[in-house]
Amino acid sequence: MTHIYDIVIIGGGVAGFTAGLYAARDRCRALLLERFAAGGQVLNCEHIENYPGFPDGIAGYTLGPLLQQHATKLGLAVQLAEVQALHLEETVKVLQTDSGEVRTKALIVASGSRFATLGIPGEEEFLGKGVSHCAACDGAFFSDHPVAVIGGGDAALDEALLLTRYASHVTVIHRRDTLRACQLLQERARATQKLTFRWNTVVRAIEGNERVQRILLEDVKTGQQTSMNVAAVFIYIGLKPNTEFLRHLVPLNERGQIVTDLWMRTAIPGILAAGDVRHESARQLITAAGDGATAALAAIRYLRTGEWHAGNDYVFSRCQ
Ligand SMILES: Cc1cc2nc3c(=O)[nH]c(=O)nc-3n(C[C@H](O)[C@H](O)[C@H](O)COP(=O)(O)OP(=O)(O)OC[C@H]3O[C@@H](n4cnc5c(N)ncnc54)[C@H](O)[C@@H]3O)c2cc1C
Structure with missing residues (x-):
């Protein structure tokens, strides 16, 4: 039976x-x-x-x-x-x-x-080669290199704070000018010298050779495009x-x-x-x-x- x-x-x-x-x-x-x-x-x-x-x-x-x-x-x-x-x-x-x-x-x-994905050029190609969703797993690979974190919620700030232990600098890129993360995490992030914010900004592409080397950014208010050199991109957008x-x-x-x-x-x-x-x-x-x-x-x-x-x-x- x-x-x-x-x-x-x-x-x-x-x-x-x-x-x-x-x-x-x-x-x-x-x-x-x-x-x-x-x-x-x-x-x-x-x-x-x-x-x-x-x-x-x-x-x-x-x-x-x-x-x-x-x-x-x-x-x-x-x-x-x-x-x-x-x-x-x-x-x-x-x-x-x-x-x-x-x-x-x-x-x-x-x-x-x-984890939700951005759906932009380079995201899939560089997954595991600088694109990640896990700071605890991959953060140490980028010791003394600049990295970017995408998102504005608890997970993004939590992971950004963790990455400051390894990276030379962490930039949190957020498409709005306010965060969803809880106040305690916001206070910690703002008090951390190695961590800065890039507001009203979206990532349009992830570029590199064998591994991630830079990201292309766009200011959602002005439409101005810039590029930022980073060794890794950690994505927490939902x-x-x-x-x-x-x-x-x-x-x-x-x-x-x-x-x-x-x-x-x-x-x-x-x-x-x-x-x-x-x-x-x-x-x-x-x-x-x-x-x-x-x-x-x-x-x-x-x-x-x-x-x-x-x-x-x-x-x-x-x-x-
Ligand atoms: C970076 C990060 C930090 C966080 N920090 C905190 C925190 O500090 N405090 C807090 O309270 N919350 C935190 N959260 C949120 C918390 O982790 C989640 O709310 C919680 O773990 C969800 O548990 P769950 O059991 O619903 O789902 P999950 O933990 O997602 O478990 C679902 C499981 O189902 C399995 N599964 C999926 N599909 C199938 C299938 N078809 N067949 C068999 N198995 C399958 C998956 O492999 C997975 O193991 C954090 C989340 C993230 C991403």
Whole structure:
């Protein structure tokens, strides 16, 4: 007989492992599928200082494996596999992965997001040769060289501050004249001598020979074009949800994010979403964890009662 899980979770980030922890703790037959490594975007966070319970902060590369350790200790099964497609066989959700088929009664999609790209000449060509989305991974390669960071949010300033440890100078290039980043990061950035801002400016091209050598900039107010010599460009201009495998089955908003109610339920009975991948997500570690817990509790309730309607009438229930 084909094995059918109670709950399958797609994605091994904070949202996915929290959901897995709750599901396993409730003795559900639960499996988490991750295509790369435990932690997801956590692995891009050099030093996390806003996750409660860690007054001295915690490194992302430490938290990532701990998430997996915690959930597997409670009984969560984890498989390294990429989900490529989803279809429904009545109430059973059938996942096509690069390691075979997986069937489940309830599905929690916690597949997060990936970095948005600029779509300019040179960006793809120089990826890994000076174009990067990870200061912690690549910053040291550019010691004593000037680098540019593109973006104006938390991730951009966080990464720019980290890069000041290595680079001779860091220029943050932002298309507006105000930042979205939190005040603490703005204060730190403004107090850092090695870091300066280039306001109202967009990058039109990334150029070089074997590796990045310069970027072409345009002032959005005057249209004036200039060039800046840099050894690397770190791009943080937003995120794109990893939802391609759900298309035409689960309702998405115009940005491709999964639409859910407050219990993380989609319009399809038994399919839930948690973390950065869902609409209205605050895109923080703690909110991703909260989503994961909520989604697991709602999935458990669905398994127990078969009910699928929005509301706040949660009643505690178990898988077995
Ligand atoms: C540079 C940077 C710094 C940040 N710093 C902070 C910070 O200091 N504090 C904070 O609170 N937040 C921070 N954030 C935000 C935080 O990292 C995210 O909000 C959070 O990690 C999202 O977790 P998630 O579980 O929803 O998704 P993710 O962490 O993105 O996890 C999704 C997982 O799903 C996997 N996946 C995707 N598609 C598939 C598929 N088809 N099959 C199988 N697996 C799949 C991915 O490989 C990934 O591991 C930062 C983000 C960045 C980029």
